[in-house]
């Protein structure tokens with residue numbers, strides 16, 4: 001059917017058809033159509049939206065991303081036909097039924113993710129099917145390679161390139177803000193790309209954004225790393241493994257991180273930045289992504305195997321993930337805590353120990369520290385102030401204020417103290433519930449939202465002592481978080497009655 005183009009400034013990959021024309025074409029909302037420009041012969045695929053009034057019969061409203069390929073002018077005539085479903089949907093269905101992806105099928109799916117050929121619902125189905133049925137090592141390798149091949153790669157002339165990544169899952173895990181400057185200050189190159197929060201309340205990219213811009217093209221990431229020794233940027237803004245962020249965007253609302261996709265997500269970014277030596281942090285503990293050490297070891301083996309297949313040396317650290325790292329959760333609070341340590345604070349121990357241990361492993365792998373001495377060497381770099389100087393240089397090269405101080409970063413103005421209901425010891429700090437609370441308070445989008453934990457696991461508290469404080473930038477968000485906190489009970493003090501179940505509940 002021939003229709004006249006009306007360009008519409010809408011950011012999705014669709015077209016708007018009058019319902020009468022849609023009926024004639026035998027398409028409904030969400031179906032795909034093919035557009036062919038009569039004069040230029042250029043084509044583009046789009047999803048259909050329909051309207052009874054905004055677009056009249058005989059006209060097709062073409063959204064911006066569609067016209068990026070069609071390049072038609074207002075009033076141009078295009079042939080519009082219903083289009084076939086992409087073949088990758090057949091492959092996704094196969095995984096839903098418990099099948100295995102082949103190499104070619106994986107490439108096809110990932111290309112369609114990158115080109116926005118798959119809709120949001122279809123990508124969600126892909127992620128969910130992989131989450132339920134898992135991916136074996138071959139499938140993970142195909143996925144990692146497909147993610148690398150559909151994006152740009154950095155090529156450094158100086159090696160080794162060191163990199164570090166955490167699988168996430170433990171709140172407050174701001175260690176990259178310490179590890180990257182320690183490694184760069186030791187004379188190594190570390191082009192760190194991070195994702196935003198996936199299952200948490202602040203990913204490293206969300207944290208770094210408090211200090212400086214994190215959106216850079218791949219060429220800039222390489223240039224800045226060569227100059228400053230390290231960077232901390234958002235992987236989603238680069239064209240490095242571009243499928244990754246599109247997949248993560250559909251994991252975030254579900255708060256899932258499908259195991260095979262997680263390994264590929266991390267290892268594709270490491271491969272694409274030309275890494276030789278990689279440290280993977282696997283937090284282990286209840287209510288994290290890895291519940292026990294056995295499972296952690298299995299996951300570590302998979303990371304190491306994929307690393308071998310892709311030519312990288314990988315070492316994994318199973319780390320304590322049972323409760324948050326440090327005392328803070330949420331962008332401003334976490335960055336403030338990390339800067340305090342760079343500025344010389346000797347607390348919190350969990351944050352300092354974890355950061356120097358992992359940085360130490362990297363220094364040993366790169367030959368900058370003797371075996372068994374890495375953590376001590378890393379601690380020296382931290383204590384000497386060289387890591388702080390390096391962090392300032394990294395902030396500056398990314399366009400932030402290098403003179404920023406920990407005290408400049410303040411949490412939101414609305415706050416609420418959650419107090420101990422009785423005397424006793426804190427016996428549980430539930431990661432998932434704390435993250436839920438921080439998200440309700442506005443994290444990670446509101447940088448000032450989050451939690452400050454006063455009493456960590458094992459701490460003795462008296463009735464009425466504050467256990468943690470919830471911060472928010474907006475009053476209604478604080479109220480929501482308090483309400484949710486009451487239902488979730490993220491903290492348990494020894495001897496506390498968690499729930500009272502009356503007899504009549506069962507009748």
Ligand SMILES: O=P(O)(O)OC[C@H]1O[C@H](OP(=O)(O)O)[C@H](O)[C@@H]1O
Nearest residue numbers: 166168169194195198199200203204
């Ligand atoms: O939101 P959850 O799932 O907890 O974790 C996601 C975070 O974990 C990784 O941390 P890093 O980049 O190694 O510091 C990711 O890049 C991201 O920042």
Ligand SMILES: Nc1ccnc(=O)[nH]1
Nearest residue numbers: 166167168195262265
């Ligand atoms: N799935 C992922 C987990 C942690 N970090 C990532 O970049 N991706």
